[in-house]
Amino acid sequence: MHSKVAALDLGQDAVTLTAHLVDVPSESRQEKALADLVEQALRGVPHLRVDRDGDAVVARTALGRAERVVLAGHLDTVPVADNLPSRLDEDGLLWGCGTSDMKAGVAVQLKLAAGLAEPNRDVTYVFYDAEEIASEFNGLKRLAERHPDWLAGDFAVLMEPTGGRVDGGCQGTLRVEVRTTGRRAHSARSWLGENAIHKAAPILDRLAAYEPRRVEIDGLVYPEGLNAVLINGGHATNVIPDFCTVTVNYRFSPDQSERQALDRVRDLFDGFDVLVTDSAPGALPGLSHPAAAAFVAAIGTAPAAKEAWTDVARFAALGIPAVNYGPGDPTLAHTREEHVVAASILEAETRLRTWLTA
Template identity: 85%
Template structure:
């Protein structure tokens, strides 16, 4: 593919070029270098870099600033590189859907739109696919929040070409029990902590999750056991047990409110918070968001997972998810994206930003 990124390619061909540059999480530097170099060659952009995150922006003095953001990293390669284009117009390979197609769209717009109708900030960041402590967007929030200032943001995660508003929040807790250890041959001398977990599971089974409507979008919640730990040996009455519970909560609740709800559900048990991330409101009442939904032309839906739109929401920037690719194919060996979907996403974004 030569010594650099050719931003003259169409968005689908540029997607293939990006896919053929491996960028597994924490190994994004070669791709980040190419992205930075390509963007610095564009005269209408100011370019900054922090680690393996690259931020480019127009400075035209427009009344509104829109942020287009996407991550450069992928999950580990699963024998699905280099990319290949089949006769049906599907581009196959690691990162095609999640989310180098979205990144290619960002790069095409960055190269072509010298005079958009809104000022634009393009954010390309690292380490989204691994633990939050490494997330490049989180690092930018901490180190350079001024680079992320804006009125509205679009995260180009794969959404099947629809607008997914906001995102769920998520937290995990360990609901713990304790007992008395003993030899299982003399079980009456012990107090079985695993047996004490039965009411925890019963409360989970009886729980009826809320379905919360915000801006016309319905966010279904979920409260589920995702792990259970306990026991020492096949002949020992266990004295500890913990059920790890994941609560996916609607963005109408703060993290503190979500934790309080979980603590209420498991009243009488020890509840220990292990991790938490806030949700994001859809922000579809914002004029820029309404114009964006109209430009895309399909009914919006609620994002039924957590995404980095929450980081923008925490900064006071309304944000939505929108990008080419099927999110159910993300992280699979069969990951692919339709060429037509990539070109359609670029066309719709271009029209929104120039009309």
């Protein structure tokens, strides 16, 4: 493995470069080794200015073009699931943790950064940490707070896996704990207690009966989801539990603010104690913006709604219209079977290169 962390060769084709990136483990909060390699490789490119904050690396051209675009991608992955090292099979599939989400996109960024000395727009390439965990750790969030000038631009492309299409906007996400309490007792004398887990049954009933909205915005349909994702309660197998917590995740359409989403959840669980543990806004598609429309036309595929939360929301908060676009199937993200079609990596590189040079 030690030989795998040798310097990145940005002259390699994007598929080989993706495999190299995948073979450098970079679970969230453990991205330093990969960030070091990215920084080292980009500092060797004469037409780029390179800055670093923590394990985030930002490289920029400064050609005085009329428009600046931002290409952003995260370096971290979810925990490895016995799916390293990478493997390229005879069918042209590259397997391994992070292949789809999103080291294929990062490889494309690196190829463009190294190869485009005279793009038709100034370009900022952002490689950041801790996207896959709680938003408080997110490297793009940190950059927006500490160095908003590093992220300045007229348009942004987040290189999340989209299957090679343009995905507009993103869902918002809200996590709450819905709590019940009871009275602890010996299970042999359960009538002396009050079972908090039993009290959680109406919470699950309301979730099962809930009909998620499907919201159309600018021709794109955003399906919502409201689900229990964790449940915790009890002390021991011979004790009537006096507490139970159901963690609920609401993926809401970007037509709602965080406040409106929370109000909807609190209305649903009226009568229960609801505690917010994490929240992030969605982002409207913004495809009518001239830069976004030009990008969609250049990519040449029909846009769709992003059925997830992504950091396009952070760019939207900065007043920068943004879309998701990248190689890889988003439905394979975080799975043991994660892989990417090698040809899709090369196709994404070609389309972006054409957009930045035509």
